[in-house]
Amino acid sequence: MTNYHDPVLLQACIEGLDLKPGGTYVDITFGGGGHSREILRQLEGGRLFAFDQDPDARANAQAIDDPRLTFVASNFRNIKRYLKLYKAEQVDGILADLGISSHQIDTPERGFSTRFDADLDMRMNQHADKTARDVVNEYSEADLHRILGMYGEITNARTAATALVAARSNRSGGLKTVNDLKAALQRLAPRGKENKYFAQVFQALRIEVNEEMQVLEEFLEQVPDILKPGGRLVVMSYHSLEDRPVKNFINKGKFQGEVEKDLFGNELKPLRSVTRKPIEATPDEIARNPRARSAKLRIAEKI
Template sequence: MSDTGFTHTTVLLNETVDAVLARPEGCYVDGTFGRGGHSRLLLSKLAPAGRLIAFDKDPEAVAAATTGPQAIADPRFEIRHASFTAMAELLAERGAGTLDGVMLDLGVSSPQIDNPERGFSFRFDGPLDMRMDPTRGESAADFLARADERQIAQVIRDYGEERFAVPISKALAARRASGKPVRTTGELAELVARTVKTREPGQDPATRTFQALRILVNAELEELEQGLSAALDGLREGGRLAVISFHSLEDRIVKSFINRESKAEVDRRAPFAPPTRPLRLQALGRIRAGQAELSANPRARSAVLRVAQRTSEGFVA
């Protein structure tokens, strides 16, 4: 099913594009095209010699960029059906230190959330899939059908930061043992609601469990680590990195990465020797959505934009 009829409001649109745009004639990467909000605005600000290369794992996102009324017919634009970890392959083609900016929006797009067939949301009943790329890998339902109780609890605890992970995993294992494994989003949401007796005001009991399974199925945290490293390798001196996170696990990785690369590492036994790891990034700030955006788009309330700039230290063009 296509996502026709589903709309998406880009979070921190102007803030992200303004933060990453260092040179209008430069080459940029949008590692998470989604429905192209950031890409379209960046293209409108690029010079004729500029270039934008986008990535997205979701074939529906790629289709939105290449076909239909919203297709981007711009010779400066290219999209690849791949995770942003494929930036490493792009650098093999172009060479390291050739990108002027990299944008990553780590949120799930509204067409993905609002389409029951994708299985991302507990608000709609549909197949328990959750794959960003439904043509590859294991669905959330398939994982729950094969994993043991301990594995399920570990995933829900570590990726969902869910304190009721053990009772939820026990309930899932018991249901599977009865011959009726969970196969739909509605079944999972109902099971979690029966198991979790308390929850923060305004939060559905299934929120953390759904987050955990989505992160697992799409290897989101592992890909984020790889993508940040590839982005750093790709940036030229003065190039910008802009990353929007939506939950603490992602933001912690982004913050730690920027902090680590913003500090030179020296050998204490030889304090006057060159650093063993040079300072390669300069943190430029942390931005949250303003009140006007929050009023118009409540999904922006958890968004955190972190921006950093490539330094000249340890730089090999």
């Protein structure tokens, strides 16, 4: 469990939750349990619900012998339904550590990493149907262009999509492995920046396979109903695609457009930002834990 990954911005997350000793809290991305363990350590009673769809995370949760912890083996897009099931319709705080865990990246057979050859998988929920192999072999050229540009933010997304379609047509059985995918795009990767380029391609595929942006928006839309008045939302994101909808929802109560106002000019939004700017890791933490380098932490309170 200690090798899962070091929890990023641990103290800032815990302070952001403004823990009440007997409160009810939710960690929607349990992972290795680093944040959850610290929450439990500071609670005197209360309850903690932890969501994660990864079987490895479930094993980590089972190692924590604490009756206050309820592990929910589900995607956090289902948060409202499960909390209602457990008769915890409103909670005092919700913590979200978005993105992918170091453990998932460092497990070669999961297919998340550009460093290891493996089947093109990239499923966070290993019982899900769609894999990265399905995406690269079955999506149209237009759809590949869309996800590589939107989720990978690569500048030659159209050319890359064309190259993938050509490569899968020329290879018996299509593109099956990480190395097949890299070989198909190798000539398109900017010289000296190959690693960054492939990381962006893999990010695009991973987001598509796991519907990460849809899941995040579905979750955020449920937050106002789940939080008690004065309850805290603490969200840590690792790239602008995640941070943007979090920022917009906190500041405007919606993902696009301007904040709505009533007849008297009062803003109609359920949350208020507690931090003027996102909290970022110190140089010391980044040196200890490189994953913290791109982390942005936003804290909001239900009005």
